[in-house]
Amino acid sequence: xxxxxxxxxxxxxxxxxxxxxxxxxxxxxxxxxxxxxxxxxxxxxxxxxxxxxxxxxxxxxxxxxxxxxxxxxxxxxxxxxxxxxxxxxxxxxxxxxxxxxxxxxx
Amino acid sequence: xxxxxxxxxxxxxxxxxxxxxxxxxxxxxxxxxxxxxxxxxxxxxxxxxxxxxxxxxxxxxxxxxxxxxxxxxxxxxxxxxxxxxxxxxxxxxxxxxxxxxxxxxxxxxxxxxxxxxxxx
Numbered sequence: 001x002x003x004x005x006x007x008x009x010x011x012x013x014x015x016x017x018x019x020x021x022x023x024x025x026x027x028x029x030x031x032x033x034x035x036x037x038x039x040x041x042x043x044x045x046x047x048x049x050x051x052x053x054x055x056x057x058x059x060x061x062x063x064x065x066x067x068x069x070x071x072x073x074x075x076x077x078x079x080x081x082x083x084x085x086x087x088x089x090x091x092x093x094x095x096x097x098x099x100x101x102x103x104x105x106x
Numbered sequence: 107x108x109x110x111x112x113x114x115x116x117x118x119x120x121x122x123x124x125x126x127x128x129x130x131x132x133x134x135x136x137x138x139x140x141x142x143x144x145x146x147x148x149x150x151x152x153x154x155x156x157x158x159x160x161x162x163x164x165x166x167x168x169x170x171x172x173x174x175x176x177x178x179x180x181x182x183x184x185x186x187x188x189x190x191x192x193x194x195x196x197x198x199x200x201x202x203x204x205x206x207x208x209x210x211x212x213x214x215x216x217x218x219x220x221x222x223x224x225x226x
Contacts, residue, residue: 033212035151042201042219043151048212086151090210093165095141095153 002091006098013106018077020101022070022087032070033088034063036081037100043086047072077105108132110202110217117223123190126220128202135183136160138204141213142176142187146198156205157185192224 004024012018022032032050035043045054047063050070060075074081082105087098113127128140142154155166157176164176170189178185185202200220203213 031210035213037151042216043203043213044216045212045214048214054214084150088151088213094167095156097143097151097153100150 004098011104018074112217115221125188140185144198
């Protein structure tokens with residue numbers, strides 16, 4: 001079965017650029033979706049199909065996907081961006097989530 | 107607006123079954139596949155399967171096959187997830203999530219989650 005790998009944690013200074021990766025075999029050939037989850041809340045879609053932002057998501061959130069790595073980039077990181085982030089792909093008719101990355105904004 | 111509202115928290119004994127509901131509003135119920143995702147305390151997201159509300163067709167993650175049943179009632183725009191033979195490690199928050207159309211689309215919206223506690 002297909003697996004995707006995320007770092008357990010990422011830390012970045014306030015106002016800097018945070019990058020969260022999602023690794024998988026030839027993941028560049030798949031659509032990658034990203035979700036933000038704050039404590040006690042349901043996940044929220046922040047990037048879909050690699051690089052598209054749903055309405056209401058700040059332009060500071062962007063995504064890319066190539067080769068074996070997809071990346072969620074959060075520019076000008078704010079304290080309110082602290083959360084767990086999950087990547088998600090489809091493998092045939094099943095769904096795979098990454099293990100999640102905790103973003104800390106210092 | 108597009109919204110999914112789930113049933114309330116449940117406490118079950120090991121070996122019992124639980125049935126969680128998810129009621130959609132603000133969109134055509136049959137236009138979105140409905141997925142179920144769970145999250146054990148302090149853990150990540152785990153996909154359980156989907157139901158096509160239009161046809162009733164389902165696809166379950168291999169881990170849950172034989173224990174999970176997903177159904178729907180289109181007359182009240184509600185999807186259900188029933189998990190049987192509960193164990194303590196089934197304690198988790200269970201989410202429903204909509205996926206527009208078919209294919210490899212994202213999950214949006216999500217329900218608020220239903221806490222299921224399995225304890226003797």
